[in-house]
Amino acid sequence: MNDSAHPALGIGICGLGTVGGGTLALLRKNKDEIGRRVGTELTLRHVATRTPKPDITAGIPTVSSDPFLAAEDPTVEVLIETMGGYDPASGVIERALQNGKHVVTANKALIAEHGNQLFKLAASQGRILAYESSVAGGIPIIKALREGLAANRIDWLAGIINGTGNFILTEMAAKQREFGDVLAEAQALGYAEADPSFDVEGIDAAHKLTIMASIAFGMPLNFAATYTEGISHITPDDINYAAELGYCIKHLGIARQTAAGIEMRVHPTLLANNRLLAKVNGVGNAVLVHGDAVGATLYSGPGAGADATASAVVADVIDIARQCVAGAERPLMPALGYREQQDLPLLAIEDIAAEYYLRIPALDRLGVMAKISSILEGHDISIEAVIQKEASGEIVPIVILTHRAAERQLNRALSQIEALDDVRGCINRIRVEPFHGEAA
Amino acid sequence: MNDSAHPALGIGICGLGTVGGGTLALLRKNKDEIGRRVGTELTLRHVATRTPKPDITAGIPTVSSDPFLAAEDPTVEVLIETMGGYDPASGVIERALQNGKHVVTANKALIAEHGNQLFKLAASQGRILAYESSVAGGIPIIKALREGLAANRIDWLAGIINGTGNFILTEMAAKQREFGDVLAEAQALGYAEADPSFDVEGIDAAHKLTIMASIAFGMPLNFAATYTEGISHITPDDINYAAELGYCIKHLGIARQTAAGIEMRVHPTLLANNRLLAKVNGVGNAVLVHGDAVGATLYSGPGAGADATASAVVADVIDIARQCVAGAERPLMPALGYREQQDLPLLAIEDIAAEYYLRIPALDRLGVMAKISSILEGHDISIEAVIQKEASGEIVPIVILTHRAAERQLNRALSQIEALDDVRGCINRIRVEPFHGEAA
Numbered sequence: 001m002n003d004s005a006h007p008a009l010g011i012g013i014c015g016l017g018t019v020g021g022g023t024l025a026l027l028r029k030n031k032d033e034i035g036r037r038v039g040t041e042l043t044l045r046h047v048a049t050r051t052p053k054p055d056i057t058a059g060i061p062t063v064s065s066d067p068f069l070a071a072e073d074p075t076v077e078v079l080i081e082t083m084g085g086y087d088p089a090s091g092v093i094e095r096a097l098q099n100g101k102h103v104v105t106a107n108k109a110l111i112a113e114h115g116n117q118l119f120k121l122a123a124s125q126g127r128i129l130a131y132e133s134s135v136a137g138g139i140p141i142i143k144a145l146r147e148g149l150a151a152n153r154i155d156w157l158a159g160i161i162n163g164t165g166n167f168i169l170t171e172m173a174a175k176q177r178e179f180g181d182v183l184a185e186a187q188a189l190g191y192a193e194a195d196p197s198f199d200v201e202g203i204d205a206a207h208k209l210t211i212m213a214s215i216a217f218g219m220p221l222n223f224a225a226t227y228t229e230g231i232s233h234i235t236p237d238d239i240n241y242a243a244e245l246g247y248c249i250k251h252l253g254i255a256r257q258t259a260a261g262i263e264m265r266v267h268p269t270l271l272a273n274n275r276l277l278a279k280v281n282g283v284g285n286a287v288l289v290h291g292d293a294v295g296a297t298l299y300s301g302p303g304a305g306a307d308a309t310a311s312a313v314v315a316d317v318i319d320i321a322r323q324c325v326a327g328a329e330r331p332l333m334p335a336l337g338y339r340e341q342q343d344l345p346l347l348a349i350e351d352i353a354a355e356y357y358l359r360i361p362a363l364d365r366l367g368v369m370a371k372i373s374s375i376l377e378g379h380d381i382s383i384e385a386v387i388q389k390e391a392s393g394e395i396v397p398i399v400i401l402t403h404r405a406a407e408r409q410l411n412r413a414l415s416q417i418e419a420l421d422d423v424r425g426c427i428n429r430i431r432v433e434p435f436h437g438e439a440a
Numbered sequence: 441m442n443d444s445a446h447p448a449l450g451i452g453i454c455g456l457g458t459v460g461g462g463t464l465a466l467l468r469k470n471k472d473e474i475g476r477r478v479g480t481e482l483t484l485r486h487v488a489t490r491t492p493k494p495d496i497t498a499g500i501p502t503v504s505s506d507p508f509l510a511a512e513d514p515t516v517e518v519l520i521e522t523m524g525g526y527d528p529a530s531g532v533i534e535r536a537l538q539n540g541k542h543v544v545t546a547n548k549a550l551i552a553e554h555g556n557q558l559f560k561l562a563a564s565q566g567r568i569l570a571y572e573s574s575v576a577g578g579i580p581i582i583k584a585l586r587e588g589l590a591a592n593r594i595d596w597l598a599g600i601i602n603g604t605g606n607f608i609l610t611e612m613a614a615k616q617r618e619f620g621d622v623l624a625e626a627q628a629l630g631y632a633e634a635d636p637s638f639d640v641e642g643i644d645a646a647h648k649l650t651i652m653a654s655i656a657f658g659m660p661l662n663f664a665a666t667y668t669e670g671i672s673h674i675t676p677d678d679i680n681y682a683a684e685l686g687y688c689i690k691h692l693g694i695a696r697q698t699a700a701g702i703e704m705r706v707h708p709t710l711l712a713n714n715r716l717l718a719k720v721n722g723v724g725n726a727v728l729v730h731g732d733a734v735g736a737t738l739y740s741g742p743g744a745g746a747d748a749t750a751s752a753v754v755a756d757v758i759d760i761a762r763q764c765v766a767g768a769e770r771p772l773m774p775a776l777g778y779r780e781q782q783d784l785p786l787l788a789i790e791d792i793a794a795e796y797y798l799r800i801p802a803l804d805r806l807g808v809m810a811k812i813s814s815i816l817e818g819h820d821i822s823i824e825a826v827i828q829k830e831a832s833g834e835i836v837p838i839v840i841l842t843h844r845a846a847e848r849q850l851n852r853a854l855s856q857i858e859a860l861d862d863v864r865g866c867i868n869r870i871r872v873e874p875f876h877g878e879a880a
Contacts, residue, residue, distance in 0.1 A: 140737075292470070300740070312734075314733075315591045331766065
């Protein structure tokens with residue numbers, strides 16, 4: 001191997017917020033360690049920021065307020081995009097790629113929604129567009145899916161990929177608190193944004209799931225096909241009933257390859273308490289991946305935070321630097337890992353089958369349970385367990401765990417049950433993920 | 441990017457045992473999937489096996505009984521070594537590298553004990569010697585350490601890296617069974633070899649820990665410096681006392697970078713029950729890694745088995761194939777991930793400090809506890825918790841949990857305690873790993 005010194009690699013950063021600031025700090029802090037690993041120096045050449053921070057950017061040759069200047073800077077070979085949002089991030093990345101630069105981004109929304117075009121541009125330019133930090137923070141899950149498990153046909157993956165949502169559910173379970181109450185605390189702690197819908201409605205998780213599913217199954221990104229359901233309808237009662245049945249409730253992103261097509265769905269999920277994934281609490285993230293050869297492997301760690309996210313951003317820069325130092329003529333692989341993608345059929349949520357937890361608000365009358373059972377049976381849905389407590393008011397919740405059933409059938413059954421005189425209000429339905437005999 | 445077809449890559453396999461057979465089967469089963477990922481075909485060209493299996497090797501151009509023939513075969517570009525052992529594996533790998541082939545091996549003992557020379561040879565030939573499957577089976581932990589976490593200074597790592605040992609401890613804890621009893625069952629189930637010492641004495645784990653530590657800290661492999669202690673002295677009583685104190689007992693491999701130097705040690709360890717690592721049961725493996733930026737990340741999954749190990753072997757082949765297809769002039773990185781290694785001071789077990797669980801077989805006499813406390817205090821060892829049950833015989837075990845203490849001081853104290861008239865027999869000492877505020 002030729003270990004002769006490679007010229008330093010010029011780095012630009014657009015955006016000095018939490019992630020960008022963390023990235024700059026990490027590149028400096030571990031400069032020597034990284035240099036020993038890569039065999040060359042990563043040198044900060046240009047920082048573009050709307051809010052100048054002279055104490056932080058001291059010594060960097062160019063500090064500008066226009067990210068397009070960084071994308072044009074001939075001294076920059078790898079551009080790090082940590083501005084977030086679509087605009088101008090998308091245009092800056094395009095400009096940088098067009099100028100022959102490699103790009104590293106932490107922008108999960110941009111990748112999930114516009115990744116196909118950006119990856120195509122990167123491929124046509126022979127440049128790398130890397131995005132490890134866009135999913136599960138510091139956990140190297142993109143690398144595991146694209147490389148570590150590359151010998152496998154991936155059957156499914158399931159992840160806790162939104163720390164805010166997991167913090168809320170953990171707190172609700174530990175302290176019997178209501179959703180809204182814990183959400184307010186999460187906002188006060190800075191875990192949740194003032195507009196928390198990206199987190200608690202599952203949009204953020206759906207972005208990440210979309211990205212992971214495309215790598216796992218070798219298909220184009222399709223955010224619009226990802227089913228998204230939030231956690232605001234979960235109550236402490238649901239958590240308690242689930243616990244009685246041996247389950248916890250987690251907000252999971254699930255992608256699965258079936259004979260009928262691809263499932264991509266984010267929703268609250270009952271998960272058996274003895275699963276490792278069930279023990280991932282607080283703001284932690286974890287992804288469980290099932291490959292046909294390896295079986296189930298789990299990747300867990302901090303899903304957010306300046307330092308953890310910077311760890312993934314700089315890992316991408318190191319990957320690029322190693323390819324440069326190795327004298328690779330072209331990127332080691334396309335952004336999503338497959339040289340030949342497939343267009344796979346994407347299933348709607350009505351097309352899946354699952355087990356279900358149902359909480360049915362019923363009047364405390366004789367015969368209600370018989371009517372409900374009869375409707376479920378009429379739709380080929382069999383019951384695995386029932387909890388019916390003594391009534392403390394007029395309405396008594398009937399909690400049912402079903403065996404595996406078709407979601408379309410279940411929807412019909414639930415409409416009929418909700419139409420019963422004895423049932424008042426909406427049924428709370430939560431999917432159950434048994435990972436039958438499949439997972440650690 | 442130039443996506444023009446790359447000529448097929450010729451693969452050779454030496455050894456058709458569990459791992460070699462699994463590798464051959466996986467290369468065939470997922471041929472299309474792998475081809476879509478890599479952008480070229482991986483073609484089996486040569487299999488060398490002492491025990492011909494014509495049904496399995498049908499269609500492979502060359503089947504020989506001499507692995508050196510595979511290492512000489514000009515149609516083979518990547519040689520997979522799955523024979524195990526030192527001889528002839530070491531010579532076959534050397535010959536293949538000298539002939540300009542890349543090599544993939546699952547041979548942890550060979551890498552841990554002779555890796556420095558083999559890696560040097562690979563580097564001088566500009567070829568890749570890959571060994572993902574040598575540690576933790578199908579879990580891509582080498583990739584995580586070498587690449588995914590490359591932006592970090594690794595502070596420490598701790599792993600359950602021997603499935604047999606973890607199966608034995610799990611069974612002992614779940615069913616109050618004795619070590620020897622469960623070991624016999626593990627042998628009957630095929631988890632443990634007829635000579636189980638590699639597993640239960642920690643040698644296998646020490647091989648894996650040695651490899652992980654060198655990648656984590658950027659230093660040469662040094663198996664001889666890894667402290668190794670087995671689990672045969674653990675009793676159901678120890679497991680029960682630990683449980684009373686809120687801990688389980690796991691056989692951990694721990695590597696840590698401290699100001700004084702590097703710790704590398706394999707020994708039974710008390711681990712707080714609320715840690716994710718404590719929930720890894722049965723033959724599962726898991727490695728917890730703490731980086732200065734990312735914090736703690738956990739990697740868990742099957743640590744053995746034909747398919748899981750083959751997943752890692754073939755992942756290495758895919759990595760090599762991608763580098764070939766990308767037209768890299770030289771390997772992406774040296775085998776241990778650092779272009780500049782450091783010779784770091786390696787600490788002996790007497791040089792560490794830890795918390796300790798002590799089970800002291802004492803006579804049921806007044807004043808014993810006072811004498812023991814006084815000796816510990818005299819060596820600056822303070823007590824965190826004590827369990828002393830009512831005597832059911834002449835000897836009553838006193839169980840002590842200490843605060844952090846220097847191992848050297850503890851050894852002196854234990855010698856004095858064992859010399860007491862009131863103490864009969866050896867003290868069972870188990871180290872406690874608190875991961876203070878550091879880990880998920």
